[in-house]
Amino acid sequence: MAEMADLAELPPNRAKFEERLLAITTKKAGNAKYLSEEKYLEVIKEVKGALEKEGKGLIKKERDRLKKYAAKTMGAEEYLVKHGDHKNYFVNNERMYDALLEVHLQVSHGGKNRMLPIIRKKYSNVSQEATFLFLSLCGIYLAKKKPKKRGIVVKPLVFEEMNQRCQVD
Numbered sequence: 094m095a096e097m098a099d100l101a102e103l104p105p106n107r108a109k110f111e112e113r114l115l116a117i118t119t120k121k122a123g124n125a126k127y128l129s130e131e132k133y134l135e136v137i138k139e140v141k142g143a144l145e146k147e148g149k150g151l152i153k154k155e156r157d158r159l160k161k162y163a164a165k166t167m168g169a170e171e172y173l174v175k176h177g178d179h180k181n182y183f184v185n186n187e188r189m190y191d192a193l194l195e196v197h198l199q200v201s202h203g204g205k206n207r208m209l210p211i212i213r214k215k216y217s218n219v220s221q222e223a224t225f226l227f228l229s230l231c232g233i234y235l236a237k238k239k240p241k242k243r244g245i246v247v248k249p250l251v252f253e254e255m256n257q258r259c260q261v262d
């Protein structure tokens with residue numbers, strides 16, 4: 094029984110998720126929804142550098158960065174947040190899995206309808222696409238989602254009756 098319980102807690106495979114996410118992000122290179130860890134840190138640095146100029150001599154890229162982003166310190170770490178919305182924050186691709194897993198377990202392996210409202214409250218860039226990918230890798234979620242085959246179950250008595258009639262005929 095203990096072993097079964099452990100299996101039931103098995104989360105989606107991280108390596109598979111990251112492999113498929115990489116395929117998506119490679120195809121969509123330059124899409125601001127997906128930031129590698131390196132890019133994430135780079136943008137934070139650019140935002141802070143632009144802020145230090147206090148509005149003097151900003152180049153277009155810096156103005157664009159400030160229009161779109163801000164940096165926020167939470168605990169020991171710095172996060173990229175949307176300009177004017179410091180409640181939500183961006184996660185880099187390397188942390189996407191953890192963000193999704195946390196929400197997914199919070200709703201007991203629930204689906205997108207339960208996950209997305211929580212995700213949208215907390216994160217700026219955890220996409221529906223990434224959520225679907227994550228769900229497609231959770232066996233527990235998929236098993237719950239499978240339609241029950243109630244309609245297909247045939248009562249054996251009816252069959253017997255039919256067989257008898259056929260023989261008589």
Ligand SMILES: [Zn+2]
Nearest residue numbers: 202231233234
């Ligand atoms: Zn699950």
